[in-house]
Amino acid sequence: MEQTKKVMLSGIQPSGDLHLGNYLGAIKNWAERAEEFDCYYFMADMHTITVRQDPAALRRRTLEQLAQYIACGLDPERNTLFIQSHIPAHAELGWVLNCYTMFGELSRMTQFKDKSAKHKDNINGGLFTYPALMAADILLYQPDYVPVGEDQKQHCELTRDIAIRFNHIYGDVFKVPEPYIPKAGARVMGLTAPESKMSKSIPEGCVFLMEKPEDIQRKFKRAITDSDTENCVRFDPASKPGVANLMNIYAAVTGKSFAEIEAEFAGQGYGKFKPAVGEAVIETLRPIREEAQKILADKAYLESVYKAGAEKAAYVANKTLRKVYKKVGFVPAR
Numbered sequence: 001m002e003q004t005k006k007v008m009l010s011g012i013q014p015s016g017d018l019h020l021g022n023y024l025g026a027i028k029n030w031a032e033r034a035e036e037f038d039c040y041y042f043m044a045d046m047h048t049i050t051v052r053q054d055p056a057a058l059r060r061r062t063l064e065q066l067a068q069y070i071a072c073g074l075d076p077e078r079n080t081l082f083i084q085s086h087i088p089a090h091a092e093l094g095w096v097l098n099c100y101t102m103f104g105e106l107s108r109m110t111q112f113k114d115k116s117a118k119h120k121d122n123i124n125g126g127l128f129t130y131p132a133l134m135a136a137d138i139l140l141y142q143p144d145y146v147p148v149g150e151d152q153k154q155h156c157e158l159t160r161d162i163a164i165r166f167n168h169i170y171g172d173v174f175k176v177p178e179p180y181i182p183k184a185g186a187r188v189m190g191l192t193a194p195e196s197k198m199s200k201s202i203p204e205g206c207v208f209l210m211e212k213p214e215d216i217q218r219k220f221k222r223a224i225t226d227s228d229t230e231n232c233v234r235f236d237p238a239s240k241p242g243v244a245n246l247m248n249i250y251a252a253v254t255g256k257s258f259a260e261i262e263a264e265f266a267g268q269g270y271g272k273f274k275p276a277v278g279e280a281v282i283e284t285l286r287p288i289r290e291e292a293q294k295i296l297a298d299k300a301y302l303e304s305v306y307k308a309g310a311e312k313a314a315y316v317a318n319k320t321l322r323k324v325y326k327k328v329g330f331v332p333a334r
């Protein structure tokens with residue numbers, strides 16, 4: 001029965017192009033969960049405007065992200081895919097939860113501190129209260145699990161605190177969700193700076209899903225290996241983080257074990273290894289890129305997907321919102 005499946009929900013901001021880290025660390029795993037869980041994935045467009053966006057680019061990237069989700073294997077028949085701003089309940093519950101989130105809690109969020117340091121000329125209220133909107137995104141769907149990267153753990157913990165606080169006052173309204181953080185193995189680090197995760201903010205070290213094969217290969221050939229002189233493909237994340245990252249990527253796209261990879265490149269050095277990883281990534285991304293381009297060209301199909309997704313999402317979200325409005329004492333509209 002549908003009802004007995006556990007619920008999973010996550011969102012990605014369409015503020016940049018999706019990259020290999022998003023795919024291997026998140027979306028690929030999401031796609032494999034469709035059978036076991038009732039899954040909701042959305043484009044967090046409302047969150048992106050906490051930082052100034054170009055409107056045309058935001059619109060384009062939101063649709064591109066949806067097309068790429070589908071091309072990565074998130075089947076819209078088996079997952080609920082939607083655009084956050086299509087569901088007014090996010091903003092509505094977001095307001096309510098603002099009133100149950102403390103100034104002190106919001107002040108402690110590292111993403112707020114980082115982003116306000118980066119955008120000193122635009123430290124707006126939305127940037128500050130972002131976690132209350134994120135809590136609303138999550139709690140509306142009563143998920144059991146929220147798959148996110150390490151960087152979003154603090155927001156997920158605050159979401160739990162808000163849910164617990166609200167439930168404490170009004171009884172059981174929200175399910176208290178668990179963050180679902182992928183194992184270190186699934187974390188893709190930057191190709192030029194393997195100590196931090198792959199990020200669009202360092203484009204030379206970041207492989208985008210839609211990137212041309214020759215550009216991908218160039219980035220892999222220039223990937224940082226390690227500072228020792230060993231020139232040997234061996235899995236040792238502590239002293240050889242660059243090589244370990246490339247091995248992780250190669251393992252993820254080929255399904256080979258680290259031992260198999262070490263054997264494959266024994267005596268060959270990085271000069272052979274790096275382009276081989278590049279080639280394997282290119283072959284993994286090729287069908288995704290082609291499929292995404294095909295989907296993106298079919299505007300009517302894309303529209304049918306996000307409309308159906310919004311309908312399903314709104315049904316669930318509104319149910320929670322009605323309950324919350326009733327609990328806090330708002331007069332029902334009908």
Ligand code: TRP
Nearest residue numbers: 010011012013044047134137138
């Ligand atoms: N804050 C997340 C990020 O920056 C995006 C996000 C918004 C999200 N709402 C969410 C993730 C709800 C998971 C669940 O990456």
